[in-house]
Amino acid sequence: MAASVARHLALAPAASMPELAAAAGISRATLFRRFPSRAALVAELCQAAAEAFVRAVQDAAPDDGSPVQALERVVEGLGRLAAVVGLLGLQPLQEHVEAALLEQTAATEESLRRLVRRGQESGDFRVEVDPEWVLTMLTWLMVGAADGVRLGRLTTAAAQTHLAATLTATLHRRP
Amino acid sequence: MAASVARHLALAPAASMPELAAAAGISRATLFRRFPSRAALVAELCQAAAEAFVRAVQDAAPDDGSPVQALERVVEGLGRLAAVVGLLGLQPLQEHVEAALLEQTAATEESLRRLVRRGQESGDFRVEVDPEWVLTMLTWLMVGAADGVRLGRLTTAAAQTHLAATLTATLHRRP
DNA sequence: TACGAGTGAGACGCTCGCGTCTCAAATCAG
DNA sequence: CTGATTTGAGACGCGAGCGTCTCACTCGTA
Numbered sequence: 523m524a525a526s527v528a529r530h531l532a533l534a535p536a537a538s539m540p541e542l543a544a545a546a547g548i549s550r551a552t553l554f555r556r557f558p559s560r561a562a563l564v565a566e567l568c569q570a571a572a573e574a575f576v577r578a579v580q581d582a583a584p585d586d587g588s589p590v591q592a593l594e595r596v597v598e599g600l601g602r603l604a605a606v607v608g609l610l611g612l613q614p615l616q617e618h619v620e621a622a623l624l625e626q627t628a629a630t631e632e633s634l635r636r637l638v639r640r641g642q643e644s645g646d647f648r649v650e651v652d653p654e655w656v657l658t659m660l661t662w663l664m665v666g667a668a669d670g671v672r673l674g675r676l677t678t679a680a681a682q683t684h685l686a687a688t689l690t691a692t693l694h695r696r697p
Numbered sequence: 698m699a700a701s702v703a704r705h706l707a708l709a710p711a712a713s714m715p716e717l718a719a720a721a722g723i724s725r726a727t728l729f730r731r732f733p734s735r736a737a738l739v740a741e742l743c744q745a746a747a748e749a750f751v752r753a754v755q756d757a758a759p760d761d762g763s764p765v766q767a768l769e770r771v772v773e774g775l776g777r778l779a780a781v782v783g784l785l786g787l788q789p790l791q792e793h794v795e796a797a798l799l800e801q802t803a804a805t806e807e808s809l810r811r812l813v814r815r816g817q818e819s820g821d822f823r824v825e826v827d828p829e830w831v832l833t834m835l836t837w838l839m840v841g842a843a844d845g846v847r848l849g850r851l852t853t854a855a856a857q858t859h860l861a862a863t864l865t866a867t868l869h870r871r872p
Numbered sequence: 873t874a875c876g877a878g879t880g881a882g883a884c885g886c887t888c889g890c891g892t893c894t895c896a897a898a899t900c901a902g
Numbered sequence: 903c904t905g906a907t908t909t910g911a912g913a914c915g916c917g918a919g920c921g922t923c924t925c926a927c928t929c930g931t932a
Contacts, residue, residue: 536789549880614711654850655859662841670833684830691866724910
């Protein structure tokens with residue numbers, strides 16, 4: 523049920539509680555029993571998305587093996603995530619919620635920066651690419667992938683492939 | 698004045714009319730004299746942004762010269778635009794407004810697709826990159842660039858550079 | 873059958889932001 | 903200086919969405 527709410531909230535970021543309840547096939551009352559307030563609902567779903575993000579990166583073990591392969595694993599995992607959580611990134615958040623999410627993902631983001639720097643030092647990645655830009659790309663291309671699917675411009679699979687290809691092309695250095 | 702409203706609306710997509718008025722340094726009454734409703738305000742600013750987008754692409758003459766140089770011009774122009782209109786892309790729109798914007802930019806988007814295909818046929822661009830993905834990238838990396846600047850992760854100039862570099866790296870084919 | 877937990881339907885009050893209006897102050901043109 | 907236009911300040915009604923509450927219904931379980 524939280525899943526269907528999340529899905530509809532992603533498609534319609536400004537959806538009202540009645541709307542979300544209808545989308546989940548439950549009554550408004552039940553929705554309020556599960557989530558004490560709209561803010562709590564949004565916060566909880568975004569927390570879950572952040573956790574999924576953290577887990578996906580951890581599972582990809584960005585610190586292990588060659589930077590090239592590590593990047594591939596990371597991007598593959600996040601590509602799969604994009605379809606699920608991508609458009610939640612558009613949710614307008616209260617300041618403290620946004621801060622909490624940033625806090626929650628800080629270590630993970632740092633591990634991604636580390637991966638980029640590691641690849642740059644090993645000579646696999648272009649040195650002129652700012653790790654911050656890589657994070658920005660990852661975040662917003664996930665959103666973009668989800669949005670492309672929403673608009674019917676891309677299939678999930680195609681979006682995932684292109685996301686990975688873009689990251690690879692941007693980072694990889696070729697002599 | 699419309700400019701300061703747009704700027705603040707971009708930073709705070711859910712800003713209220715009083716908030717926007719304060720940000721523009723005018724009274725609520727005056728804001729309502731200028732924009733008959735909040736919806737009209739959002740629509741007008743997004744229209745303006747769409748026009749700027751169309752103009753930027755036209756000015757870059759995507760159909761002229763070598764695809765590589767044409768892409769460079771396009772990306773340079775849009776990179777400059779990103780700082781101004783980027784975060785407006787996050788604005789929740791009424792359906793018919795979104796449709797109108799898509800209509801308004803359809804021809805321009807088509808000219809960008811044409812550019813991509815032209816480059817692919819000439820052998821300059823990778824053939825496995827979907828033109829739709831290029832549009833998606835452009836859109837969301839512009840948003841990302843603006844957001845990176847907002848979060849203090851990137852400078853405007855750096856964002857612009859990286860945006861261009863990413864598009865180039867993704868599209869260019871190297872033997 | 874009887875009981876209890878969970879659900880749906882709907883009424884209710886409340887807050888908040890929208891949009892309108894009025895009037896006084898300020899600005900500007902002649 | 904005078905009249906006209908614009909602006910700001912604030913009151914006001916309105917509607918929408920939130921969150922609470924009650925009550926009847928429906929299950930699963932004993």
